[in-house]
Amino acid sequence: MVLGLALGLSVQAQEFQGIAVYQSKTSSAEMKERFANDKNMTPDRQKQIEERMKSMFEKTFILNFDKTASIYKEEEKLDAPGQGGDGRMKMMSSMMGAGGTMYKNVKDKNYTVDKEFMGKDFLVKDSLVKLNWKMEGESRVIGGYNCFKATAVIAMNETDLGNFRPRSDEEKRKEDAAEKEKKTSLLDQIKAPTERVVTAWYSPEIPVNQGPDKYWGLPGLILEINDGKTVILCSKVVLNPKEKASIKAATNGKLINQKDYDATVVKKIKEYRDNNPRPAGGPGGGGGRR
Template identity: 40%
Template sequence: MNSLRILPTIILLFTILGASHAQGFQGVATYKTDRKVNIKLDSTTVSSDMQKDLMARMRKQFQKEFTLTFNQYESTWKQEAALSTPSAPTGNIVVNIVGGGGGSDVLYKNTKESRFAEKADMFGKIFLIQDSLSKPDWKLTNETKGIGNYTCYKATWTQKSKKITYVNGEKEESDEDEIRTITAWYTPEIPVNNGPDDYWGLPGLILEVNEDGDRLMLCSKIVLNPKEAVTITPPKKGKKVSKAEYEKITEKKAEEMMKRFQNNRSDGGDGIQIKIGG
């Protein structure tokens, strides 16, 4: 009888200790990213070898390393500092990318309060995007695989959006929906509902994200409860805008650059059409 009375007390004690441990839980995860780059060039002015070289150079630009610093409810997502190597020009082609994410960009997420703050640098102008977090509609499965020393479970999220292309500098929106399936692999062994970039909302840290083959983010290293306590603070500098406002600004900048490209082409420049997945 005495042992039966003691058992609930022991269970309660472990529950309290577990909750206390979760509140002080911290970690730093390193992710490597890669993107698929599709390029269509005017075959009359650009050879196939030049096209392959340009695609390889652009893909290398998107092979980056990021760190996710997290505790139970908060995180920051930053690109690791790296020395950039100037790439030699390919013919007379110049490529500009809007919204590629600069090395000084910082994304802060607070999953408990369902909000985020992001500092974004667009051609030297700093924006502070503040808005609520949208939780992905994840579909959980029983499929598992190992990533490092962790057992991960598969979850998927299907997105629908209108397909947008630029033709002769003008935006064209298709009547058909573009369907993309996001696949995430998370581990309940690290009990935080967070992940790389703006992904979150699963019962464990997300270690891999595959954006329908367009972009891949894979965790390569995790340090749990490091000796030096991590500091997680939201960015505060920049012009304050909502997510929708920033998307409009980005879209407008992309249209301006496409029209500028079209004007350069009409003046005798090379023709180039670029699609970057993701």
């Protein structure tokens, strides 16, 4: 009888699953200001750009998780008519990894994510980055769950969209003058990488060390992440849903590690920028060679 009960509890633990729905919002104030200051842009075109930017920077993601692994994927939805976007918008959307599925295995400490970048499919597989979380001792309630605050310092790199910003005309003149005799940077339109502080709120009431996107490693499900540019907030949690998800890594795409994938992205951005220079008319112009 005792053995049967133990086996039953073991099976239940193995079958445990949960679903968390997250709303992700990334600040786009700088881009909105640049488009708003473009005198050549019509009101209709500006409205179209703003709608496209909203779809890029405000998204819903679903996290399916069990005791050891999870899959994190953007909620599928159709684009509204007329939201095709221009080349720069499509480029940025591609860099945000739309449509990809991130698989994290916290037991084996690895991850797999399928990405489509500029028409090519990649399968990025690598080890999870260990985050040195600092417990801050603060608490709050999110969605009825008691949560605690933790922070970590994370290095940004060239492919982090949250670090992207076109140079102002004044910045461009000064930097171009200073580097006239030097080799042009691969990403001279992008701010230099910096470190940032990430704030997480996790709940020990959901005892899995999972979280949205690349975040993990806390003694409870991460319900909110704020990196200063993007806020990812959990809006719904369902434990032990009736329908179980298949929590497995994707298998399609060119196998590559994170370092090599980042190098590929940097190279392609340079090629794209060189072949599609920003026109004199500003952000709303056509671009490209004629």
